Amino acid sequence: xxxxxxxxxxxxxxxxxxxxxxxxxxxxxxxxxxxxxxxxxxxxxxxxxxxxxxxxxxxxxxxxxxxxxxxxxxxxxxxxxxxxxxxxxxxxxxxxxxxxxxxxxxxxxxxxxxxxxxxxxxxxxxxxxxxxxxxxxxxxxxxxxxxxxxxxxxxxxxxxxxxxxxxxxxxxxxxxxxxxxxxxxxxxxxxxxxxxxxxxxxxxxxxxxxxxxxxxxxxxxxxxxxxxxxxxxxxxxxxxxxxxxxxxxxxxxxxxxxxxxxxxxxxxxxxxxxxxxxxxxxxxxxxxxxxxxxxxxxxxxxxxxxxxxxxxxxxxxxxxxxxxxxxxxxxxxxxxxxxxxxxxxxxxxxxxxxxxxxxxxxxxxxxxxxxxxxxxxxxxxxxxxxxxxxx
Numbered sequence: 001x002x003x004x005x006x007x008x009x010x011x012x013x014x015x016x017x018x019x020x021x022x023x024x025x026x027x028x029x030x031x032x033x034x035x036x037x038x039x040x041x042x043x044x045x046x047x048x049x050x051x052x053x054x055x056x057x058x059x060x061x062x063x064x065x066x067x068x069x070x071x072x073x074x075x076x077x078x079x080x081x082x083x084x085x086x087x088x089x090x091x092x093x094x095x096x097x098x099x100x101x102x103x104x105x106x107x108x109x110x111x112x113x114x115x116x117x118x119x120x121x122x123x124x125x126x127x128x129x130x131x132x133x134x135x136x137x138x139x140x141x142x143x144x145x146x147x148x149x150x151x152x153x154x155x156x157x158x159x160x161x162x163x164x165x166x167x168x169x170x171x172x173x174x175x176x177x178x179x180x181x182x183x184x185x186x187x188x189x190x191x192x193x194x195x196x197x198x199x200x201x202x203x204x205x206x207x208x209x210x211x212x213x214x215x216x217x218x219x220x221x222x223x224x225x226x227x228x229x230x231x232x233x234x235x236x237x238x239x240x241x242x243x244x245x246x247x248x249x250x251x252x253x254x255x256x257x258x259x260x261x262x263x264x265x266x267x268x269x270x271x272x273x274x275x276x277x278x279x280x281x282x283x284x285x286x287x288x289x290x291x292x293x294x295x296x297x298x299x300x301x302x303x304x305x306x307x308x309x310x311x312x313x314x315x316x317x318x319x320x321x322x323x324x325x326x327x328x329x330x331x332x333x334x335x336x337x338x339x340x341x342x343x344x345x346x347x348x349x350x351x352x353x354x355x356x357x358x359x360x361x362x363x364x365x366x367x368x369x370x371x372x373x374x375x376x377x378x379x380x381x382x383x384x385x386x387x388x389x390x391x
Contacts, residue, residue, distance in 0.1 A: 032267050040264065040271070043278035045224040047271065051264045052202040058261035061129040066111050067096055070136045073254040081109055082247070084186040085145070086138035087162045102139030105161055112137035114190055115197045116147035119215030120208050127201060131255045132263050133193045144180075149218040150190060151179025152234065172230025175217045188242025191235040192265040195272060198226040199264070225276060232276060239265075239272050295355040297388045299363060303345055310367030310378065315341045315350055318362045322385050325364045328377045355390035362387045 040050045061069060071092050076082040081090035088106035090096075097110035115133040117123065127133075141160050151169035158166040162183045169179040182190055198205045202223050209221035218231045225232055244266050252266040265272050273280055304310050317339045318324045334340045341350050345367075355361060365384040368377040 032262070036262065037264065037268065040268075043274045043281075045275075048199055048224055048275045049202060051199050051271065051275075055196075055200050055261040055264060056202070058126070058130075058200075058259040060126040061131065061259070063111070063123075063129055066129060066131070066134060067093070069131055069258055070111075073131055073251050073258070074136050081136050083109060083137050084135060084182065084189065085112065085141040085162070085164055086160065088138055090136070090138075097139050102143065105138055105140045108139040109136045110139045110142055111135075112142045112145075114193050116212065116215065118147045118212040119219070120201070120204070121211050127197070127204075130197075130200070131259055132196045132200070147212055147214050148178055148180045149175075149214045149231070150194075150234075151175070151181060153179060153181045156181075171234045174228070174230045177214070177217060185242060187238035188240075188244070189248055191238040191242075192244070192248070192263060192269075192272070194227075194235055195239075195265045195275070196263045199275075200261070236272065236277060239269070244269050295353065295357050295390050297352045297355060297361060297390055298349065299352070299365075299386070299388075300349045301365060301384065303348060304367050304378075308369065310345055311369045312345060312367070312371075313343045314366045314368060314377070315343065315352075316364050316366070317341075317352060319356075319359060320362070322362050322364065322387075325362060325385075327379050327383075328366055328368070328375075330376050331373050333372055333375055357390050360387055360389050 037051075037054065039054060040047060042050060070081065074082045075092075078089075081092060081095070083090060086105055088109075090106075090109040095109055097108045101107040102110070112135050113128075113133060114135055115127075117128060120127045122128070138160075141164060144158060144160075144166060148166065149169075152171040153165045153167035154170045156165035156167040157178070164180065164182050166178060166180050168176050170176075205219070205226050206221055206223045209216050209219045218228060219226060220228045227235065248266050252263050256262045299315060301313075314328055314334055316325045316328070316334075328334060334342070336342055338354075341352070343350050352361070352363075363386050366377050366379060368375050370376050
């Protein structure tokens with residue numbers, strides 16, 4: 001091998017890796033743009049339409065772009081592909097589907113439409129390449145899933161390595177056809193993918209119901225609530241079962257950097273209930289509380305040292321002065337109240353709350369061992385004392 005060519009190739013590869021690290025770091029530290037959701041108001045269909053108007057206009061990717069996009073949207077901590085359909089360790093580029101392999105798990109990964117493309121009519125832009133529902137997935141599992149709806153399975157005909165399975169649907173008691181049940185740890189991710197899809201494409205989703213029998217079983221032919229009742233209840237349950245994770249937040253930021261729009265149900269998980277279950281929300285309070293302020297004092301100390309160590313500390317407080325703080329008497333316990341706090345050795349701090357703001361309070365700190373009639377307080381010498389103004 002020519003050493004010069006080898007060195008150039010090595011340096012080029014190293015530079016690419018460094019750029020990917022920097023890009024990934026910037027994505028992970030991205031924030032929701034200021035004012036992005038300012039127009040997201042109301043509940044139910046009103047809020048859903050407001051979110052549609054915020055997210056529907058975005059950059060459309062090509063299908064080939066996705067292989068590169070996955071390298072920032074779905075990269076695991078080990079630099080490998082983060083696949084929600086398997087526990088396999090796929091390498092970007094070298095393990096992507098090239099038309100061969102994929103006859104068993106962990107051979108190849110490909111591009112999965114978690115919201116099946118047949119449901120919205122096939123290779124139709126922009127849904128066909130929308131990264132919010134497109135994920136890298138094990139080719140074998142992807143092919144087995146096909147265009148099945150998501151559901152829950154009791155008697156599986158096929159079980160995959162990470163716990164995903166195929167079999168008759170047992171959720172809701174309405175649709176009993178075959179479905180694909182993903183692993184529990186990703187059910188919320190996929191539910192929020194679906195909430196995104198019917199929001200981002202609110203102007204089209206009502207026409208999708210008749211495109212595919214599996215889609216027909218899941219969608220109800222409306223722009224709101226979009227889903228059959230059993231399917232909506234399941235997605236809501238999955239959203240609760242598997243809350244938004246850091247993985248989803250990072251992915252949301254990465255897709256935003258590429259497409260220029262966001263998944264509002266990741267940024268604001270509360271929108272799920274506000275859109276699809278507004279009746280489940282308690283009544284909003286009429287007003288804010290009054291006189292909002294902090295009336296607290298935080299005390300800290302270092303534990304005493306010596307041959308005999310205290311087991312506890314008694315902090316005594318007065319709003320008059322140090323002289324008004326009585327010295328504790330051996331053999332008597334002083335229960336916690338507004339002016340006394342008992343703290344175990346090792347904690348080295350205590351809070352006094354519900355105090356009058358701008359008022360000076362005085363404190364003395366006594367160490368003691370034993371309890372009840374066996375209490376023995378350290379009272380001789382200089383007792384630690386401090387005064388502080390409540391804020």
